[in-house]
Amino acid sequence: MSMSARLPLSSLILVTALAGCATPQNQNDPLEGINRPIYRFNTAVDQALLRPLSQAYTAVVPAPARHGVHNFFGNLNDIWIGINNLLQGKPKAAVSDWGRVLINSTVGVAGLVDVASKMDLEKHDEDLGQTLAVWGVGNGPYLVLPFLGSTTLRDSTDLIAEHALHQDMIPDHSTRDGVTALRILDVRAQLLGVDHVISEAGGLDEYAFIRDAYLQRRASLAADGATPATADEDDPGPTPEPATTTPATP
DSSP states (O other): OOOOTTOOTHHHHHHHHGGGTOOOOGGGOTTHHHHHHHHHHHHHHIIIIIHHHHHHHHHHSOHHHHHHHHHHHHHHHHHHHHHHHHHTTOHHHHHHHHHHHHHHHHTTTTTTSOHHHHTTOOOOOOOHHHHHHHTTOOOOSEEEETTTEEEETTTHHHHHHHHHHHHHHOOOHHHHHHHHHHHHHHHHHHTGGGTHHHHTTTTOOHHHHHHHHHHHHHHHHHTTTOOHHHHHHHOOSSSOOOOTTOOOOO
């Protein structure tokens, strides 16, 4: 099972739910002939290196310390989330995100403790790919990047932007490399509890399963978790307007 460095734990619930219904969507995957070998490469790297390292990490590092590490990276990510909420025309959410950063960076001891969530400041999940979707940019082809895993042409822009942001935040090269390595361990360690989902899927095409789960989850995120049908049901007006955050059809 390959590991995407940007895959949050919430997506794993969706992967499990899709286990019985994921089907190939070749129209979204014109580069499948290239993507599949990269997927196999990523899977091999994961099984040989990332998974054993993450298992050692969870075995050696106490749970409270791992939780603190996860909170630290979540706090850093709230800065970028706030920027994207602002770009999506959601200033209140952006202010909330940056309020989380202020509270968790101070009262929460450099972000190690998520005090903001206890104060009912909601944790959001936004990135540049979702922002571009709100602006009407289509997915583009599905991509599997070496080491990084699933993305699309549109979503890959977030990798570039986030990398530039981290360079500005952590200018020292060696420190940044160490932080990046710890972040990868943190993400992969969270996936250990659901590694069995793919292995228990039987004759399922693992590549297609992961692809479809990723694309469906990204469509849901770009629509803020709503489908056009539910958006219409929630609209109190007699002639509901389409949800502005519904992603363009690739």
